[in-house]
Amino acid sequence: MAGLTGRMSTVVKAKVSKLLDRAEDPAETLDYSYQKQVEQLQNVKKGIADVVTAKKRLQMQESSLQQNVVKLDTQARQALSAGKEDLARMALERKNVAQTELQSLDGQVTELEQQQERLTESEQKLRAKIEAFRTKKEVIKAQYSAAEAQVRISEAATGVGEQMADVGLAMQRAVDKTENMKARADAVSELEAAGTFDDITALGSGEDDIDRQLKQLSSQPAVDDELAKMRKEIGIGDAPASASAGQLPAQSQPQGGGGSEGPPAHGEQAPAEGGQT
Amino acid sequence: MIVRISGENQYRLSDADAEQLNQLEKAVVEVVEGGQKDGFDTAFRTLLEYVRTHGTPLGSDELEASNVILPPPDLSFEEAGREFSGEGLIPE
Numbered sequence: 001m002a003g004l005t006g007r008m009s010t011v012v013k014a015k016v017s018k019l020l021d022r023a024e025d026p027a028e029t030l031d032y033s034y035q036k037q038v039e040q041l042q043n044v045k046k047g048i049a050d051v052v053t054a055k056k057r058l059q060m061q062e063s064s065l066q067q068n069v070v071k072l073d074t075q076a077r078q079a080l081s082a083g084k085e086d087l088a089r090m091a092l093e094r095k096n097v098a099q100t101e102l103q104s105l106d107g108q109v110t111e112l113e114q115q116q117e118r119l120t121e122s123e124q125k126l127r128a129k130i131e132a133f134r135t136k137k138e139v140i141k142a143q144y145s146a147a148e149a150q151v152r153i154s155e156a157a158t159g160v161g162e163q164m165a166d167v168g169l170a171m172q173r174a175v176d177k178t179e180n181m182k183a184r185a186d187a188v189s190e191l192e193a194a195g196t197f198d199d200i201t202a203l204g205s206g207e208d209d210i211d212r213q214l215k216q217l218s219s220q221p222a223v224d225d226e227l228a229k230m231r232k233e234i235g236i237g238d239a240p241a242s243a244s245a246g247q248l249p250a251q252s253q254p255q256g257g258g259g260s261e262g263p264p265a266h267g268e269q270a271p272a273e274g275g276q277t
Numbered sequence: 278m279i280v281r282i283s284g285e286n287q288y289r290l291s292d293a294d295a296e297q298l299n300q301l302e303k304a305v306v307e308v309v310e311g312g313q314k315d316g317f318d319t320a321f322r323t324l325l326e327y328v329r330t331h332g333t334p335l336g337s338d339e340l341e342a343s344n345v346i347l348p349p350p351d352l353s354f355e356e357a358g359r360e361f362s363g364e365g366l367i368p369e
Contacts, residue, residue: 125337129337132339159339159340159341159342162281162343166281166283166284169283169284170283170284173349
């Protein structure tokens with residue numbers, strides 16, 4: 001079997017034999033490799049701690065994004081109530097981006113959680129093997145002649161070494177993944193630092209570069225839909241409401257629904273449907 | 278023979294299983310080399326499943342070297358390809 005598999009076992013064997021070559025006396029070899037194993041178990045623990053740290057960082061970012069979503073939603077409502085539709089739209093676009101980011105963070109946190117579980121399991125397996133090795137090494141020391149011991153040590157050490165390599169591989173993959181996530185998390189932090197999710201009203205109505213980019217990012221129909229929904233909730237008619245153009249179902253009109261008690265008429269009630277795309 | 282599925286466990290299989298295992302591995306190699314991403318998942322899963330169903334897991338206190346080491350179950354198609362380009366899966 002070459003292909004996928006041959007290579008891996010060769011690497012493991014080479015590593016173990018390199019380790020074993022360092023000592024001459026079998027008893028010494030045994031103690032040395034046991035000591036190495038225990039050391040490496042510590043590294044595994046450190047690796048798991050790193051994954052946990054990465055996860056916590058993403059979780060913190062999640063909760064801060066969540067706050068931003070709430071904030072932007074509130075601001076959109078306020079802007080809409082005040083008749084500033086452009087501002088409301090801008091806030092919703094940003095909310096949209098924050099939400100998308102939130103979803104992807106959520107997936108990443110789940111992934112890291114799984115990774116953490118797997119690594120913990122691997123660590124336990126490795127610990128069991130090392131323990132078995134410890135027992136076995138005493139048996140070998142006591143029972144076998146030097147020449148024979150060397151063979152048995154090699155076998156046992158390869159068994160542990162393989163487990164070690166296995167954990168090492170799992171660890172490496174976890175590290176690679178968290179590196180990717182870190183890069184992404186940093187990108188979000190930068191967006192935040194650039195004020196992307198900040199107080200929208202502080203920006204005034206001038207469209208800046210961030211807004212143009214956000215518009216491309218956020219799907220316009222989703223923003224339109226949400227804007228319409230919000231209008232309804234706030235009680236501002238959807239279309240240029242009271243136009244009474246006969247479009248309304250003339251059935252049993254609920255009294256007062258015709259917009260007679262509309263908001264304190266802010267200048268022009270922005271009918272512009274496609275005004276500023 | 279002893280087969281390890283990376284990140285999972287070691288399994289003891291009968292020597293008679295080797296031939297079938299070889300066939301299954303060849304199938305994986307073929308889809309990877311042929312760049313068939315779709316076929317990869319199925320072929321790779323079939324290989325792992327064969328080991329799981331035909332083998333008995335080794336106890337945690339058994340110190341045995343594996344004859345064959347299979348990559349982890351969550352191996353991506355890209356990673357499988359990298360394995361062939363000579364950058365081994367086990368970090369040096």
